Amino acid sequence: MDSALLTVGLPIPLAVIMFGLGLSLTPDDFRRVRQSPKAVGIALVCQLLVLPLVAFGLVKLFDLAPLLAVGFMILAASPGGTTANLYSHLFRGDVALNITLTAINSVIAIVTLPLVSGWAIDHFVDRSSKIGLQFDKLLQVFAIVLIPVLIGMFVRRRSPEFANRMDRPVRTASAVMLLLVVVGAMYTEKENISTYLAEVGLIAAVFCLISLSVGYVVPRRLGLTEDQAVACGFEIGIHNSTLAIAMALTVIGNAQMSVPSAVYGVLMFPIAAVFGMVVRNRGVLKNADQPRSVGQRTP
Template identity: 35%
Template structure:
């Protein structure tokens, strides 16, 4: 393995700690790290392009074979998390810009690291990949509508501007990566082991930049906001699992839905907040990036030691065999 390959493997295993380190560095040297904040959309576009490189058309085959599992998961993704974000933000009495930031997190698609967490948790990786892919492709349409509906009365929201931003930093880079993988796979395949390095580096920089730009706000409202973010993520993981349980999915699929619902593309939330609102609105996304990677790693460690017990009907078992 090359030196770069070893580094990529290291950051893939320790991404949660590295993201936490990025947040700490943002607090320690805010003047320097805040210079990264204007470049958050570009960093996210690079991350999403890398995500596109890891995707293949066959990843969507599970949608046709097992639509029920995918549909339940994606519907939960775009209902549970936005509503939880709105409810928790108001229950904690957060100021308007942080309410918007929480809703942006809740209305974002699945997190870029969720597939790795599902794999480590011995969950249904095919279902996880399908959910991440579909929720990402739906994001330009659903995210602006959800933010407009839940936050429009809090602050003025331009759904068309959000749509354009998500096209630029999410959908177009993902499609470009997917097409490049499809038509130049021989060139792309050797680069795939480096994708964890690209993704984790990008996420660390995003977190450091957003935290650095809002260091004062972190120190004054950080504890309350951190509690809100922890509640949001924890309830998302829990409700996601219950959706799989009551949907009569096998254990491996429940784990996948739990992680996909609970882990958000918080980098997108931070990017949209930075571009369309004031920098402080990006703070929930930055803190969510730190926490959901830590909680995801903890959940994966817990489930990795427990083999899934496949339960439910024959139809419910099918996603695991795909």
């Protein structure tokens, strides 16, 4: 495993991505839960309970190799990615709800991501393999997640205009760095990448479609507005692949487990774009011009 990827290639992109999230956050984004508890609750249930169950079912259905299966469970347990805010903006979702969900999910993931990862290792991997969570590395990863978010929030509080000016450059840098992380993760397994793509590509695409659909259909069926359902769809379908890759490479120390997240990180953007266009073109956003239910903030 390339040490440069672990020491520089993962921490810096992850820190930049989370700093970008912090630049878009204010304490009101957390307090906004009280304004729309139903929307937040439904989205969290889909994200934290439904997605891991879906991933587990797909892993069993596709009969994935044990290490790839663990990688998929790590992906399913990872929080929503900050790019969900952009997609929600493009397809007229409730961006404020996205921001709130991303913030809350990122905090909750401190507990749920290690729990799901540890359970997946126990379930899929032979105990004699000595593969497991390295808790000192886990603390390092979550420090890289939380500290940049807090710094970003501090910057926004002190200088909102600067935070707004930096939003687009940081978002662009985050996308570029995510691509580099994905390429780096695949490079660590370059000798087996064609085999892994054949094994993981289809299930990753299916999981992405199911995630987006669950995120949209379930909230809509339970009475949320169109813009809220669109926001939930992108929040649940677009994962923080960088964090999932960091979990596999840094905390567990297994490159093969990072492959599902790397493949998903490539596929989720075009699939999410097509999903957004289909939803919009079918006219399900007929109420999009009505006032947003959670807030009017844009990313």
